Amino acid sequence: MEKHCYEWAKKFELITKKTKNKEFKLSKFGLLICYIFPTVSFERRCLAVDFFNWLFFVDDLVDKNQDLKGNPEEIKILLDKFKPILDDNSQSTNIFQSPISIALWDVWARMKKITNEVWRLKFRNTISLYFDACYLNAYNKESHSIPNSVEEYIKIRRNSGAVMTSFNLIEPLLGIQLSYDLNIQNLMDYCNDHICFINDLYSLKKELAEGEVDNIIVVLRRSNQYSLREAIEYAVILINDRMKQIKEVVDKLKQFNLEIDQDTSKYINALLDIVVGSFYWHKISGRYLTKNKNSKK
Template identity: 80%
Template sequence: MEQHCYEWAKKFDLITKKTTNKEFKISKFGLLICYIFPTASFEKRCLAIDFFNWLFFVDDFVDIKKDLKGKPEEIKKELNKFMTILNDNPQPEIFQNSIAIALWDVWARMKKITNEEWRIKFRNTISLYFDACYLNACNKRSHNIPNSVEEYIKIRRNSGAVMTSFNLIEPLLGIQISYDNKELQNLMEYCNDHICFINDLYSLKKELTEGEVDNIIIVLQRSNQYSLREAIDYAVVLINNRMTQIKEVVDRLMQYKLKMDQDTSKYINVLVDIVVGSFYWHKISGRYTAKNKYRRNGLN
């Protein structure tokens, strides 16, 4: 997976002078996919990591491109161009951008294993992610930090792009589920929060240096007048509380396993894989020790 991950990024000229081979390799993105999708086939894991690679490079593109820095409206315009590919209506000029060409490759392969109902859901998830990116850019420009944990979580559930990994469970495992179950919806939200909070904890040092405001610890420090140490300690409490909630919901759902269809049961198991896999990957990835720009999405 690591070899495929690197070769795909090189194929589409995504690794540049600002994102060196060493920085890319020590991030261990291929290992991340093995951790969070341990039961998927190799071919489908390749598709998943190529998509996540694309997400990482989009983030880098928005952060370091000089004519976008501090310009939320321009960022929004660029992200909307990527949406035209997902909407199957791209303009020819967009393919002058290597990131757009890479997305075209991934999207063409995704369409082969998905139906239109899934694609509509996926487009909506990406659209919410792009909206959150725009909002964060506005907040960063104005140094505006969310006033409460609740306000922060509402933004972060989209800005982390974690829901894209949840969307991918169905095509990667060849299953189809209904999202009408309220307990399942709660489980997805708790899993999303846990992954994003863990990411905030591990990326804190870089984000303090770079003036980011989309971090639970920064929000806690401002909204509760905590010291940095107090904010970190309370963030750990929130992380542990989310894990307790995840366990409680999974236990309740599994009590009704005989009544639950097999696909939903598989989906729940993979949600837990994503939470646990993401945590262990954060502990070993060099992403947070290198001068690496791949840092913001909830799964990276």
């Protein structure tokens, strides 16, 4: 997976400099996909890691590009250029003007082969919400605005973390179709929060240095007037609480096991794989080494 991940990024010229090449390999995106999708076939894992590759490069572009820093409107213009690809608007003149756009076109063309229009509509909406959150975060960073409460922050973070895209991928990668209900939605929200809070902890040093506001610890310091240590400790409490809530929902669903179809059961297990896999990947990925000035997500 690591070999494929690297070769795909090179093929579409997403890696161009030696330092970026080293940082990319230290990130271990291929290992991430093996962790979070342990039962998926190699071919479909390749599709997943290529999409994640693209997503991480978009994140880096928004965070690191000097022409975009401090300019939320330019970030919005950039992100909007990707939408025609997902809308299958091949007549748009913006589609093939950059390597990152061509890379998305490659992933999307392969993804369409294993999905239907209902799923693609849902996925487009998830990506659109992610783009909106990126713009909002850029605006908040530029204006030094921090969400006033944990609840306000969570509403933004559930989209800005792009975690829902990995949840969306479960169905086509496993070849299943999910029937949603309130318990499943709650489970998805709790899993999303857990993954994002873990990410906030591991990216904290970098984000404090760069003035980022999209971090639960930054919000806790502001809203609760906590010291940095107190905010970190409370963030850990929130992470543990989310894990308890995840367990409660899963136990509740298991009590009604006879009413859960096989696809729903597979989806629940896949959500748990993503939570656990993401946690272990954060522990070993070089993406969060402050000395390398790596980006978030």
